[in-house]
Amino acid sequence: MSKSIFRELLDKEASPALGCTEPMMFALAGAITRKHATGTVKRVDMVGCGLMVTGVQAVGIPKTGGKTGAFLSAAVGIINGDADACKEVLNNIRPEDVAAAEELVKNAEFTLDMDNSTGKQVYFKLTLTTDEHVATVIFEDEHHTWTYLEVDNKVLVDNRKPASEMLIPADDVDWNEFTIEKIYNWCKTADISELGRAKEAVAMNTVLAKDGIENPRGIQTARVLMQNVESGFVAGDEITHILIWATAGADARMGGSDYPAMVSTASGNQGAMVVMGPWASAEYRKCSEEEGYRAVAFALLVNTYLKYLSREYVYMPPTCSCAATSAPAAAAGVAFIHGLNPKQINDMLCTSMIHMAGVVCDGAKPSCAFRMFTSLFGCLEAMMMAEKGIRASNVEGFVHDDIKVTVENLYRLQHDVLHNKVDAILWDIVKEQKVIH
Template sequence: MEESKQQTQWQALIQLIKHEVLPALGCTEPISLAFASAVACQYLDKNNIKKIEAYVSPNLMKNGMGVTVPGTGMVGLPIAAAIGAIGGDADAGLEVLKNITSAQIIQAKEMLTNGKVRVQIADNHKAIYAESNVYTETDHVKVCIENTHTHLILIEKNGELLYQTDSVNQALSHDDLIIKQMSVRLIYEFASYANFDDIKFILEAAKLNDALSEEGLKQAYGLSIATTLREHTKNGLMADDLLSKVIIRTTAASDARMGGATLPAMSNSGSGNQGITATMPVVVVAEHLNVTQEQLARALILSHTIAIYIHSKYPPLSALCAASTAAMGAAAGMAWLLGKGEYEPVDMAICSMIGDLSGIICDGASNSCAMKVSTSVSSAYKAVLMALSRIRVTGKEGIVCDSVETSINNLGAIVSNSMKATDTQIIHIMSHKA
């Protein structure tokens, strides 16, 4: 590729990564609704809220029903809508709840107790949609979010339109264009040879997600999966080896995030768990190898970009657990480190993971997400070890083909088409449970 064209493409890719890899406090589905409520309260007196009526897409409902909202100790979308309205910072995006106070949390819980918050499924087929209607005695503000977790498409006060835009704006269309030009090989070349100064921002992902991991090992969060596994390395039921470290330290961050820790995760493609999964296995292997900060940055940028690339092949919310595809990014990053920068192990590890993990369902964001994270990173490490020995799931087996690109596209086709029925069934089961 001509050098100037390559540099232009790499710069566009860097902008895409900066758009998709962002700090997020709490699970991004309830946070999206909290953000909508916070924006609405910029246009009215938040001290006199009488009621909140919210509507969310089926997938956002699925992912918001069972997850703890940071700082509140409560699960679900109603508390997210209420605390977002009362204490949310509309300028903070996915960190909208970073400054909430105990007094505001009490006030939000009182709103729920008094039946002043209602969240229903919206009558649309959008993957991501959140609408918050906040009422005082004199005013009603409606805010709508669509397509990504903080993409405002409408603000309306007392029937007067204050802001409106298309559901897909120019920036998003530009992001779609650059990712469609990519391939695993081109992403590998970008990660391996881009100017270090241009990509070292990704080291912030290691800093944030490692802090979340440490928090998850300090106290009980969620299902305490990581602390449980760590105890079993001490009593001999698990080996205290690199695989165990990868699983435990990655899962600890997911435990903390899903259990309501008030620390941000560095997200990927709108998900903290995806960001954790794309980050922590690479960090653990990098520490094991004692690599330089530049090598860590290159492995992380490879992991996160591969995760974004594969996720672009299917809807932003679907029946597939996206931690599994983020772990394909982690496999690429680990393979790059352990394989001394060679391309072939990266390619082979991704193909083996598609042959192994395809079809892990997403049954909503909850504490059990950390189980799926641990399964996904375990598969990633296994695929990397196979790739280092030049062994992979072959093109003669299942949906995997000789080409890594065709294999990824096959997975995307299954998620985008046949797994829609699976998603409908999952939401039906969960809504009837509720």
């Protein structure tokens, strides 16, 4: 694989986004349909796959002061969302827009339900009905990719594909070239100009992480840890420094921060962790900026590598990617800073992946940051073990000597056991608890 292909993967799977992907998508759908359906809003009907409709319930919506919910997410998009800004659809939302959106939720009829029948891991449909028009938009495969648009029974766009043709980026990758060792070598030797996206990611995610440290966002995982360092209860060592900065961005995002994140494989939480974990290590060890950017690029590409091996679950798996892939990838970036070689990093990744094997995704929420903290701590221990030649062996559960086969084994768990089951149970729980909003 040439340098240009690594650069393409780095640029493709790391991009800016404002807010958690679920409320962003609901708002974007609202903004798109509103462009085609003027008049007084009467109804907003939404259906989506399980993790879409559950994940939107608990995370803060940017520019709303931390308010939550599917109905308000769609409503702010309808009121003043910028459909052309895509993943930054909420950039222009003002306090008066939030107030207007809350009134809209009160005065119009909003509905939300789950639909897992499409076979798509990412699926969302919103129909906006006004006194003048009816507009429907459908998103598939990616949170920002709308494939269908219908206005007043006239189809304007239809790029839908059957589930058998769903987006699987892994099919476009040469796996003989896209390996941990070759990622490592490229990040070590590439001209620094090739790593511009890593530099952008550090700048963007540092601001986001500071918001999570300095303000009571989300579940405050990083902020509480920092406060306990200051009180003397927790040591202010490198591991603590890494844990604080790697989880603070998730605290901020899940709490509705107004600052964007550089995402990794469609997830801002993953981007926050894989960028800030190695960068915090480099900062603590007083490495040069170039060393830090190379480690960040490595972590981003390792996260892409691990996620692509999840095939159709690359952007929305039934297992927790923050715990099972981004924490190992972030620790791989730290290992890069510490001078571990590709073999040691392979071993560390195998131990790390099995550490959180089978942990399911129960939707985006503030406590994601706490799960990320727990997983990253374990992955850093796996790094220290690998440095000593210690790792989980191939007689232990899903583990194989090679990280690629280990992840493929875990894919079988997702496909054969968890697919369409976890999110269906979650949606039943959400309905039972009467918290749909």
